[in-house]
Amino acid sequence: MRWLLDLDRRGLCSVRPKEPLRFWNTWCVGGCAEAVISPRSESALGCIRKMTSEEGVHAFVLGEGSNVLIPDEGLEGLVVLLRDDTSPPIVEFSSDSRVEVQVSAALPLRKLLNWAVRRGLSGLEFAVGIPGTVGGAVAGNAGAKGRSIGDLVTFVRTIEEDGNVRVWMGNELSFSYRKSGLSSGRSWITSVGLNLYPSSDGDIRQRLKHFASFRKGQPKNAKTAGCVFKNPPGGSAGMMLDSAGCKGLRVGGAMVSLQHANFIENLGDATAGNIIQLVDICRDRVRDKFGVNLELEVRVLGDGPSPPEG
Numbered sequence: 001m002r003w004l005l006d007l008d009r010r011g012l013c014s015v016r017p018k019e020p021l022r023f024w025n026t027w028c029v030g031g032c033a034e035a036v037i038s039p040r041s042e043s044a045l046g047c048i049r050k051m052t053s054e055e056g057v058h059a060f061v062l063g064e065g066s067n068v069l070i071p072d073e074g075l076e077g078l079v080v081l082l083r084d085d086t087s088p089p090i091v092e093f094s095s096d097s098r099v100e101v102q103v104s105a106a107l108p109l110r111k112l113l114n115w116a117v118r119r120g121l122s123g124l125e126f127a128v129g130i131p132g133t134v135g136g137a138v139a140g141n142a143g144a145k146g147r148s149i150g151d152l153v154t155f156v157r158t159i160e161e162d163g164n165v166r167v168w169m170g171n172e173l174s175f176s177y178r179k180s181g182l183s184s185g186r187s188w189i190t191s192v193g194l195n196l197y198p199s200s201d202g203d204i205r206q207r208l209k210h211f212a213s214f215r216k217g218q219p220k221n222a223k224t225a226g227c228v229f230k231n232p233p234g235g236s237a238g239m240m241l242d243s244a245g246c247k248g249l250r251v252g253g254a255m256v257s258l259q260h261a262n263f264i265e266n267l268g269d270a271t272a273g274n275i276i277q278l279v280d281i282c283r284d285r286v287r288d289k290f291g292v293n294l295e296l297e298v299r300v301l302g303d304g305p306s307p308p309e310g
């Protein structure tokens with residue numbers, strides 16, 4: 001991939017060859033990618049997208065890796081990191097009742113939330129405690145307690161497989177529970193338009209407290225990827241897993257959290273294989289007890305062995 005070395009030499013991206021991916025996901029597991037690339041501009045990203053498509057090279061886009069499982073075999077191909085952008089949101093439109101902002105997909109969601117709170121803008125309070133980037137949140141329609149980022153999206157700017165920019169309107173993206181029209185990873189999100197709503201400091205703090213209260217029963221400072229399974233219609237995956245006796249189950253260095261049965265913790269030396277085995281055991285237990293096939297919320301990347309979909 002001479003073009004990649006050329007982009008690197010020209011300072012348009014940084015390239016880390018044979019990079020262990022455990023450094024780039026919150027479960028801290030997984031093998032290497034052929035290279036991990038951090039593009040420095042949207043046009044460099046377009047070039048990477050176009051060249052990988054033309055040459056048939058697999059390319060995976062990652063934000064903070066807080067909702068993915070990377071196989072121990074690693075990923076055949078390139079990983080493109082879109083994270084750690086700290087440029088502040090741009091206000092596109094402002095009235096007494098609505099403010100529209102344009103935000104980089106690589107901005108951490110928590111930074112966007114802090115920015116909005118400081119300016120008296122409401123809408124994102126559900127995101128308190130959700131790690132990851134704005135791009136990752138939009139791709140998977142991240143949310144909590146019935147609220148999700150898709151409710152706020154006005155437009156999404158992406159790089160498509162041919163390297164060109166496309167702008168999607170929010171209503172084209174079919175946001176649903178932890179899913180969007182961009183979940184497949186084929187379109188790479190570079191920026192997002194969001195509606196926020198002016199509100200009093202007191203109301204915003206109240207809502208933050210409300211959403212933060214749901215985090216109390218979740219493991220803190222543990223290596224996890226958030227909820228492993230989606231809630232089935234009308235049910236709670238966490239409660240089913242708990243009632244099926246999953247809390248504390250262990251395979252190698254992976255353990256079902258004692259605080260919340262829908263979280264799997266890497267105790268230090270877990271492999272992706274350990275996590276996959278534990279996922280299978282948990283799913284079997286819930287199927288046996290409730291006759292329900294739990295669907296994964298985390299995304300298993302690559303072609304390595306993965307737990308079958310529920």
Ligand SMILES: Cc1cc2nc3c(=O)[nH]c(=O)nc-3n(C[C@H](O)[C@H](O)[C@H](O)COP(=O)(O)OP(=O)(O)OC[C@H]3O[C@@H](n4cnc5c(N)ncnc54)[C@H](O)[C@@H]3O)c2cc1C
Pocket residue numbers: 026060061062063064065066067068082105106129130131132133134135136137138139140141142143144178182183185187188189190224225226227299
């Ligand atoms: C402690 C903890 C608590 C959590 N709580 C919640 C919660 O309450 N609600 C919730 O919804 N999630 C939760 N999560 C899961 C996770 O934080 C969110 O799903 C988050 O939005 C993922 O963002 P990310 O940048 O880490 O995405 P990644 O994990 O890097 O990627 C996730 C998927 O999005 C794709 N993607 C990432 N960036 C882009 C982009 N720019 N363009 C196109 N596709 C992209 C990836 O290819 C991948 O398929 C939690 C995770 C943890 C560790």
